[in-house]
Structure formats: structure tokens, C-alpha cells
Amino acid sequence: MEDLVRELAVDKHARYIVSVEKRKDDFESVVMEHLRMNGAYWGLTTLDILGKLDMVDPDEVITWVMSCQHESGGFAGNIGHDPHILYTLSAVQVLALFDKLDVLDTDKVSNWYNTFHIMFCLIYKVDVAGLQNEDGSFSGDMWGEIDTRFSYIAINSLxxxxxxxxxxxEKAVKYIVSCKNVDGGFGCTPGAESHAGQIFCCIAALAITGSLHHVDKDLLGWWLCERQVKSGGLNGRPEKLPDVCYSWWVLSSLIMIDRVHWIDKKKLIKFILDCQDKENGGISDRPDDAVDVFHTYFGVAGLSLLEFPGLKPIDPAYALPVDVVNRIFFGG
Incomplete structure (x- = not known):
């Protein structure tokens, strides 16, 4: 393991993340402009796991995050964009990293889950049921898209x-359970194909609500451990290529259902480390591909779940460092 520890380019990954924020005119920054809030969460959480969060100015980050909040209470992916449930969770998580949730009007944010959907309901003359639909599902924004990702996001942020x-x-849990498939996995809606990303969302939501008894842990654990391929990496569905991001989606789910010992952890660690750019920092989806903040976060978060030495532990359900979660719920 000592040899592997030396292989993790901690300082270079930290500098890479900080540099991405400063390069506002390059391709990566331009294409991510509309989801910068997500990028901030990925990058800042990575820095915290690496023990490098002090490389950024907290006041500057918090000021920008709050400038992305709409009067309705929800947050946009960047200044001048529309609010969405995806970006609202990332905003809450970023503020949590800096222990600044107190700057939020929590009633305003939580009420947004009802108020923005009322606009949709009035326009299309459907019952005003708030962001949570009658069947327990959640919509992502005023246009009404439904996905179990949104169920997780609503449950996590609230x-x-x-x-x-x-x-x-109770209704939220019932809807998630209705998305369970015969293979033990979960899809984005009832009857949709099982996918590791959706499985994480469903399992984490069930974990947060104390509802994991609805899961067939052995059946799901088998499906998840089958995602490991010869290289040691994990894929999201059968017959797909491995991708570093599934080091989070699959691992976290296996941990929450207590089946993580069913995969080869050492081979997965090696796969993640092989995806590093050891010269310039950053982690890619597969070895020798271009790096990005998204895969850098999921690679480092995956290593944290694997208890890689020197990294802060991350909570598999809340997707925040354990000390941050403990501070929120236990004041520790």
C-alpha cells in the first residue's frame, strides 16, 4: 500500500482543480459554464478529501454561491441561469463544506421545493402538489421531468x-421501491433499466430515510460486484467499459448494503491510480484519456471509500466528508 500512496499525486490534483476555476475561457470552463455549481461541489469536495480546502478563499466561494440563488429559494448552476434541484443540492453541499449553512434561509430553500412547481401546475392546470408528485416522485424543475435522481437530491438536501x-x-420511499427491478437494481422510473448511478441514488435515499430493509442486499450486491471488469475498474451496466466515476456509484452502494468485500479493492485502487495525469494533475474516466473535474472528484472519492491512506473519509450516502456530516447532525 505504501507504494500506492506515493502514486497518488495529491498536490498536482489539488493544483489542477484550482487552476480549472481560474481558466474561464478554455473549452472545459465554457462547456461547464451552465453547471458551474456542480463543478464547484466536485472540485471543493475533492480538495477537502485531499486536505487542501485551504487553497481557496471561503468568502469568495460563499459570495458566488449565494449570488446563484433565485428569489424563489432554489439555486442555479451559475449566475443568470434558472434554478434546478441538481444545483440546489450542490449549493447546500458547498456551504456545508465551509460550515456556512447558517447563511441560508432554510425555510425559503425548503419551501422552494413546493413554490417553483406551483408555477408548472398553474400553467398546465394540474393539481398543485408541490415538487413532490402524488405518487411520491420528484420533479427536477418547473418543466416536470421525473427521475429517481431527484428523489435522492430532495431527500439529501432537506x-x-x-x-x-x-x-x-413514506410516499417518497414507496416510489423509489416501485423502481426496483427483478435483478435487484433500480432505474430512473418504474420499469427503467437498472443502472449503477440510479442504484446509488435509490440506495442512498433509502439509507438516509432508514428504509434499506426494502433492498434485497444479496441480489443487488451480486449485480453490483459483477460491474468489476478484468482491469479492476467498474462499469455502470453489463457489457460496458469501466469508468472511474463508477468507483463512487458502485462502491458507495456496496458499502451501504454491506457487500463491498465482494469486489477486489486492490485492483480497483490500481485502476483509479492508472487514470491519473501524473504530470499535470487530474483523473480521467479511463487510462490515457483527458482529465476533468468530474472524474477527478469521483476517483478521489472512490479512493476515500476504499480507505486509501491520507484521505479524509467520505459518507457514502450524503457524498460529503464524514466530519462535515457529523458536524451537521451531531455538532462534532
């Missing part, structure tokens, strides 16, 4: 804000 009472948790 839990972090101590506002789970704003939704019908």
Missing part, C-alpha cells in the same frame, strides 16, 4: 437542512 418534514417521506 435532510442536511433538517427539513425532511417538508415532504411525505
Amino acid at each position: 435532510s442536511l437542512l433538517h427539513r425532511l418534514d417538508k415532504i411525505n417521506v
Whole structure:
């Protein structure tokens, strides 16, 4: 393991993340402009796991995050964009990293889960049921797209804000369970194909709500461990190529259902390390591909889940460092 520790280019990965934020005119920054809030969460959480969060100015970050909040309470991916549930969770998570959730009007944010959807309901003359639909599912924005990702995001963010009472948790759980398939996995909607990313969202939502008893852990664990290929990497569906991001989606789910010992951890660690750019920093989806902040985060987060030495532990359900989660719920 000592040899592997020396292989993790901690300082170069940290400098890479900081440099991406400063390069506002290059291709990567331009194509991510509309989802910069997600990028901020990926990059800043990576820095925290690496023990390098002090490389950024907290006040500058917090000021920008709050400038992305709409009057409705929701957050946009960047200044001048529309609010969406995806970016609202990332904003909450970023503020949590800096112990600054107190700058939020939590009632305003949690009420947004109802108010922005009312606009959709009025326009299309459907019952005003808030962001949570009658069947327990959640929509992502005022246009009404439904996905189990949004169920997880709503449950995660409201839990972090101590506002789970704003939704019908029982209905939310029932909807997630309705998306379970015969292979033990979960899809984005009932009957949709099992996918490792969706499985994480469903399992994490069930974990946060204390509902993991609905999961067939052996059946799901088998499906998940079958995602490991010869290179040691993990894929998201059968017959697909491995991708570093599944080092998070698959691993976290296996940990939450206590089946992580069913994969070869050493081979997965080697796969992640082989995806590093050891000269300039950053991690790619597969060895020798171009790096990006998304895969850098999921690679480092995956190593954290694998208890890689020198990295802060990350919570597999909340996708935040354990000390941050403990501070929110236990004041530690």
C-alpha cells in the first residue's frame, strides 16, 4: 500500500482543480459554464478529501454561491441561469463544506421545493402538489421531468437542512421501491433499466430515510460486484467499459448494503491510480484519456471509500466528508 500512496499525486490534483476555476475561457470552463455549481461541489469536495480546502478563499466561494440563488429559494448552476434541484443540492453541499449553512434561509430553500412547481401546475392546470408528485416522485424543475435522481437530491438536501418534514417521506420511499427491478437494481422510473448511478441514488435515499430493509442486499450486491471488469475498474451496466466515476456509484452502494468485500479493492485502487495525469494533475474516466473535474472528484472519492491512506473519509450516502456530516447532525 505504501507504494500506492506515493502514486497518488495529491498536490498536482489539488493544483489542477484550482487552476480549472481560474481558466474561464478554455473549452472545459465554457462547456461547464451552465453547471458551474456542480463543478464547484466536485472540485471543493475533492480538495477537502485531499486536505487542501485551504487553497481557496471561503468568502469568495460563499459570495458566488449565494449570488446563484433565485428569489424563489432554489439555486442555479451559475449566475443568470434558472434554478434546478441538481444545483440546489450542490449549493447546500458547498456551504456545508465551509460550515456556512447558517447563511441560508432554510425555510425559503425548503419551501422552494413546493413554490417553483406551483408555477408548472398553474400553467398546465394540474393539481398543485408541490415538487413532490402524488405518487411520491420528484420533479427536477418547473418543466416536470421525473427521475429517481431527484428523489435522492430532495431527500439529501432537506435532510442536511433538517427539513425532511417538508415532504411525505413514506410516499417518497414507496416510489423509489416501485423502481426496483427483478435483478435487484433500480432505474430512473418504474420499469427503467437498472443502472449503477440510479442504484446509488435509490440506495442512498433509502439509507438516509432508514428504509434499506426494502433492498434485497444479496441480489443487488451480486449485480453490483459483477460491474468489476478484468482491469479492476467498474462499469455502470453489463457489457460496458469501466469508468472511474463508477468507483463512487458502485462502491458507495456496496458499502451501504454491506457487500463491498465482494469486489477486489486492490485492483480497483490500481485502476483509479492508472487514470491519473501524473504530470499535470487530474483523473480521467479511463487510462490515457483527458482529465476533468468530474472524474477527478469521483476517483478521489472512490479512493476515500476504499480507505486509501491520507484521505479524509467520505459518507457514502450524503457524498460529503464524514466530519462535515457529523458536524451537521451531531455538532462534532
